[in-house]
Amino acid sequence: MLTKQLLFSLVFGQLALGFQLRPDQQMFSLEEQMLASASKKYEDTKIKFLEDYYKVDQENNALMFAADIQLPDDLAQIASQDITYKDPDDTSDLYPGKTDRYNGITQAGWLSFGHLPMEMHCFDGNMLDELEFDIAVIGAPFDTGISYKPGARFGPDSIRQGTRRFSGGFSPYRKGFSVWNNWAKIVDCGNVPMTPLDNRIALDQLYRSERVLLNHTTTKENPGKHPRFVALGGDHTITYSGIRAAYEKYGKVSVLHFDSHLDTVNPYHMNPNVTEYAALNHGTYLNWAHKKGWTNTNNIHAGLRGWYEDIGDPERDYTESGFSKIMARDIDSIGIHGIIHKIKKTLGDSPVYISFDIDVLDPASAPSTGAIEPGGWTSRELLQIIDGLAGITVVGADVTEVSPWGDSTNEITSIIAGEVTRSILALMVIKPVE
Ligand SMILES: *[C@@H]1O[C@H](CO)[C@@H](O)[C@H](O)[C@H]1NC(C)=O
Ligand SMILES: *[C@@H]1O[C@H](CO)[C@@H](O)[C@H](O)[C@H]1NC(C)=O
Ligand SMILES: [Mn+2]
Numbered sequence: 082m083l084t085k086q087l088l089f090s091l092v093f094g095q096l097a098l099g100f101q102l103r104p105d106q107q108m109f110s111l112e113e114q115m116l117a118s119a120s121k122k123y124e125d126t127k128i129k130f131l132e133d134y135y136k137v138d139q140e141n142n143a144l145m146f147a148a149d150i151q152l153p154d155d156l157a158q159i160a161s162q163d164i165t166y167k168d169p170d171d172t173s174d175l176y177p178g179k180t181d182r183y184n185g186i187t188q189a190g191w192l193s194f195g196h197l198p199m200e201m202h203c204f205d206g207n208m209l210d211e212l213e214f215d216i217a218v219i220g221a222p223f224d225t226g227i228s229y230k231p232g233a234r235f236g237p238d239s240i241r242q243g244t245r246r247f248s249g250g251f252s253p254y255r256k257g258f259s260v261w262n263n264w265a266k267i268v269d270c271g272n273v274p275m276t277p278l279d280n281r282i283a284l285d286q287l288y289r290s291e292r293v294l295l296n297h298t299t300t301k302e303n304p305g306k307h308p309r310f311v312a313l314g315g316d317h318t319i320t321y322s323g324i325r326a327a328y329e330k331y332g333k334v335s336v337l338h339f340d341s342h343l344d345t346v347n348p349y350h351m352n353p354n355v356t357e358y359a360a361l362n363h364g365t366y367l368n369w370a371h372k373k374g375w376t377n378t379n380n381i382h383a384g385l386r387g388w389y390e391d392i393g394d395p396e397r398d399y400t401e402s403g404f405s406k407i408m409a410r411d412i413d414s415i416g417i418h419g420i421i422h423k424i425k426k427t428l429g430d431s432p433v434y435i436s437f438d439i440d441v442l443d444p445a446s447a448p449s450t451g452a453i454e455p456g457g458w459t460s461r462e463l464l465q466i467i468d469g470l471a472g473i474t475v476v477g478a479d480v481t482e483v484s485p486w487g488d489s490t491n492e493i494t495s496i497i498a499g500e501v502t503r504s505i506l507a508l509m510v511i512k513p514v515e
Pocket of ligand 1: 206292293296329330
């Protein structure tokens with residue numbers, strides 16, 4: 082026994098000894114190696130900061146961190162917040178809206194759209210005079226009107242998450258233009274309560290929320306009497322409530338509909354026995370809105386390419402719902418400017434409700450949606466088109482069909498939806514409604 086143990090330790094002891102590295106060959110952990118190489122890189126470019134910050138203690142084969150290193154005074158200042166905030170009781174940089182990018186605005190605060198102020202009382206009918214705002218972002222968490230992939234009830238929060246990097250910045254395409262730091266008071270009103278158990282009740286909850294929202298007071302910078310809203314869907318059925326609420330304030334609205342599908346389908350042509358409950362869904366709501374008398378006859382689709390369910394659908398789109406069409410592939414013949422021109426010409430001076438379905442984009446740009454159609458526009462083409470519409474009179478809007486189930490790794494759809502929403506808000510800021 083003893084001999085065996087002795088032999089064991091002798092052999093392995095020798096082996097271990099044989100593998101022992103000289104101090105200059107000492108192995109560092111991966112993290113240490115990375116830090117050391119980062120330090121080396123900075124050294125190479127003659128920036129000495131990291132060299133002092135991460136020091137290798139040769140004697141103890143240890144990597145030293147700033148805390149252990151006696152930094153020269155000026156460096157200690159750079160490495161600490163004491164330069165600007167000497168007083169620990171000074172929290173002036175921690176208020177909402179005060180934090181800048183370098184101090185962590187992207188992750189700060191609650192999850193509101195683009196860090197807009199949260200407003201808890203937009204749907205409170207007792208606060209109509211006290212609470213003033215000009216434009217509201219609201220969430221419509223509803224996806225029980227959808228026919229294929231569900232999940233859009235998670236769209237509003239997902240789109241908000243996609244706008245974490247927004248701030249009061251300036252447009253790279255419109256000189257000096259900021260959406261946030263402009264005349265309009267824009268707020269995030271949170272999500273409307275919408276029951277997942279009864280579509281008719283849910284859509285009525287949304288309608289009543291939007292109706293009371295529009296009854297709030299506007300700021301004195303606003304020439305108009307009513308605030309406006311952009312609703313984050315939610316499946317596309319939510320537009321039914323939005324158009325209804327907008328119609329009450331402005332009369333008939335003209336719908337600018339970005340979508341790969343018509344959404345004007347007459348449900349009774351598909352199946353004459355369809356129940357009343359099923360007849361209102363994310364493919365039929367525009368037919369209903371027109372039937373109810375809420376929409377004009379100069380409506381227009383942009384980006385169509387979904388196959389028609391019934392041979393008569395594209396014809397009824399015009400005769401029953403008053404829509405003209407821009408197909409996705411039209412971009413190859415008339416170009417972006419041709420599309421902008423056609424939309425503006427169709428809408429004229431009408432009050433416009435923009436209803437946006439994220440599936441208008443190519444699946445490469447926006448993969449996470451309820452009914453994917455290949456062959457769509459890129460996000461650059463689309464944003465160019467929306468921004469090109471400056472001057473139209475937007476009285477209400479929504480961004481729908483973001484179903485974030487496929488967005489979990491990169492948030493791509495939600496980020497683009499956020500950017501689209503910002504472009505729509507810009508149209509509202511550029512052209513106030515009297
Ligand atoms: C809210 O607006 C609607 C019209 O959109 C109007 O009928 C209603 O009386 C208003 N309610 C209040 C409390 O102002
Ligand atoms: C509708 O219902 C009627 C009466 O039950 C039936 O004869 C007809 O086949 C149904 N149509 C469809 C398309 O289901
Ligand atoms: Mn749609």
